[in-house]
Amino acid sequence: MNRNLTFKLGAIALLILGLMIPLLMIDGLIQERQELRDDVLTDIARSSSYRQQLSGPLLVVPYRKVVRIWKTNEKSNLRYQEQGEERGRLYFLPEHFELDGQVQTELRARGIYQARLFHANSRISGQFAVPEQLGIKEDFADYRFEQPFLAVGISDIRGIEQSIALELNGQSLPFSPGTQLDWLGEGVHVNLPLLDGKRSTDLDFAFNLQLQGTGQLQLVPVGRTSKVRLRADWPHPSFIGDYLPAQREISDLGFAASWQTSFFSTNLESALTRCLASESCDEFKNRTFGVSFIDPVDQYLKSDRAIKYALLFIALTFAGFFLFEVLKSLAVHPVQYALVGVALAFFYLLLLSLSEHLGFGLAYLLSAGGCVALIGFYVCHVLRSLSHGLAFAAGLAALYGLLYGLLSAEDYALLMGSLLLFGLLGVFMVLTRKLDWYGVGQGKPAAAAPEVGHE
Known part of the structure; x- marks a missing residue:
């Protein structure tokens, strides 16, 4: 060359x-x-509400238990009994859990940037099946039960758009801020009437929840059987979490999706037991599914x-x-x-x-x-x-x-x-198959190389 x-x-x-x-x-x-x-999108979410995760409801029954301890007097060598008190809580997940939600999205602009917020109007219902003697197999007479309450974890309570009232067996009970459970995080709770506990009881519950968030809506399927139906005006959903929808329909006008899970697939009872024993509840709170409202055109x-x-x-x-x-x-x-x-x-x-x-x-x-x-x-x-x-x-x-x-x-x-x-x-x-590369750059015409098969 x-x-x-x-x-x-x-x-x-x-x-x-x-x-x-x-x-x-x-x-x-x-x-x-x-x-x-x-940074601008995070700032918009900080001013309104972040992504939302719904965990619950859970039925919590506080109790005091009489504890008898036998001791021996060192001088007389006689045995005697002392009584103490132990405090604790019993937790129950719903037998049935259903959520039927309608979601609308809106754009919030700041400068040239836009964040997509959602407003989820949901009807949550289900049933707690409280077992006989609250599932306690020890001496039931040693237990004294305090006022039970229902706790619902909501990751950003600023997104709650109206007051919430629980419908429980025909009664209407107002929710109060806070879950009363440190491991569950932010949310709401409602005090329930005292439970007799001596016989099994079914508690039918329902409440409406209007929730605003940014980006994602996720749920923990807390029921022994859980059914969730969501409809939205967003035509580009991204389904996230551990469980995909059993059915979904997506069109230019929006989407409709439904999920159905059971304790066999979620194993939430075991996750809750490990959560309460170890005080590390990420396993329980991360068993989620939901939808992301992020714009796919980035x-x-x-x-x-x-x-x-x-x-x-x-x-x-x-x-x-x-x-x-x-x-x-x-x-x-x-x-x-x-x-x-x-x-x-x-x-x-x-x-x-x-x-x-x-x-x-x-x-x-x-x-x-x-x-x-x-x-x-x-x-x-x-x-x-x-x-x-x-x-x-x-x-x-x-x-x-x-x-x-x-x-x-x-x-x-x-x-x-x-x-x-x-x-x-x-x-x-x-x-370039016929190009004379030796002649290129020497001021010569680009001569053709001889054809294959010709002399």
């Missing part, structure tokens, strides 16, 4: 490496803008993914530029390569800035269109041919189209990228 060609290829390689500097700066700017957006994520293809994109564009140069025996200065490369780098800056105001799709179209028009205009003069410049611009537009396809097809991005590179390599090899 002659020195001119070596110098040209070396200069192109150095230009590509040099263009990595502005690209890395733009990538850092993407991360900075994304962090600023996240312009920062897509811009970050786009810039990861920048090096490949610039290399392919320079390869096309170089192909025109050697096939048409034109002299293109490295400065002209550099200007084209800078225009390609500006595409990502335009994409980032426009997508914050117009959405990613329209921003991509405008940014790509502007770069194709500018580079096409410039290349027409560099190659001294309108047809060659338009052909180069058409090829560049096709590359932008393929890049958008790669960004949109997350599951098939690797396959599409591999086929694209293989196809471009094939085109390059076909177009």
